[in-house]
Amino acid sequence: MGFFSKLFGGKSKGANNEVEALVEKTLEGIIEKAQFELSFEIVTEKEEDGSVTLAVQFSGADEEILKDKKGQMLDAFQLFLKRVIQHNFPDDKTNITVDCGGYRDESANALIERAENLKAICIEQGKSVYYRALPPKDRKVVHQYLAKDPRVKSRSLGDGLYKKIKIYPAKGGSNNAAGGAEEAAHD
Numbered sequence: 001m002g003f004f005s006k007l008f009g010g011k012s013k014g015a016n017n018e019v020e021a022l023v024e025k026t027l028e029g030i031i032e033k034a035q036f037e038l039s040f041e042i043v044t045e046k047e048e049d050g051s052v053t054l055a056v057q058f059s060g061a062d063e064e065i066l067k068d069k070k071g072q073m074l075d076a077f078q079l080f081l082k083r084v085i086q087h088n089f090p091d092d093k094t095n096i097t098v099d100c101g102g103y104r105d106e107s108a109n110a111l112i113e114r115a116e117n118l119k120a121i122c123i124e125q126g127k128s129v130y131y132r133a134l135p136p137k138d139r140k141v142v143h144q145y146l147a148k149d150p151r152v153k154s155r156s157l158g159d160g161l162y163k164k165i166k167i168y169p170a171k172g173g174s175n176n177a178a179g180g181a182e183e184a185a186h187d
Contacts, residue, residue, distance in 0.1 A: 016044060016052055019085055019094050023054055026084050030077075037061035051093055056081070058100040066100045071107060074098050075137075108141050115142045115167070119152050122167045131165035133158065139165060 020042055031038050038060035045053045056077070058066055066073045078098040085094055097104070111134075118129045131142060139156055142165055146154040153170045156163040 016094065019089055019092055020044060020054060022084065022088055023056065023081055023096070026081060027056065027077075036065070038063070038066075047095075051095060053095040053097060056096065056098045058098070063100050067103045071103055074100060074103065107138075111138055111141050112145045115145050118167050119146060119149060122169060123151055126169055128166055128168040130157075131167065133162040133164050135162055139163060 023042060027040055030036075031040075038058050040059070041057045043055045043057070045055055047053060058074075066077070075098075078096060081096050081098065085092060085096065099105075115131065118131055122129045134142065143154050143156075146152055146167060151170055152167055154165050154167050157166050158164050
């Protein structure tokens with residue numbers, strides 16, 4: 001950061017460039033030490049609310065390692081990078097997403113496809129159906145998708161990190177969109 005930025009606390013472009021440089025250096029170190037055959041691209045995305053998201057896209061011969069076991073390695077990279085940013089820039093609110101070959105979109109589409117099938121059964125039979133136990137990020141995708149249909153409601157059931165989703169017919173049907181989103185937010 002320049003002298004005036006330090007003096008007056010400017011955090012616009014300089015801070016984001018520093019965060020991006022830190023992420024790049026961290027990833028290069030991990031890839032080198034783990035001897036992965038991977039390359040990556042970092043894209044900075046400005047959100048409507050003014051926040052910044054760094055999107056990391058991996059590619060290379062070792063892509064399958066990152067996608068294996070339901071993308072746990074991608075999640076690990078994402079969490080680790082978020083913690084590195086928080087440690088080095090405690091006041092920075094940069095979000096980070098890590099993906100490889102469109103894995104995240106494929107995964108979300110598979111969750112939505114299954115939710116659509118269960119929703120159809122729920123509506124047709126007029127009774128509750130249950131989605132298998134899912135982690136929070138996957139439950140959020142399902143709840144947000146189901147909240148768009150006023151004929152059904154959804155809620156998470158269970159204790160712990162992984163919870164089942166109950167999909168059940170809405171009584172009135174008209175005010176479900178707000179209620180479903182609210183239930184998803186409480187997840």
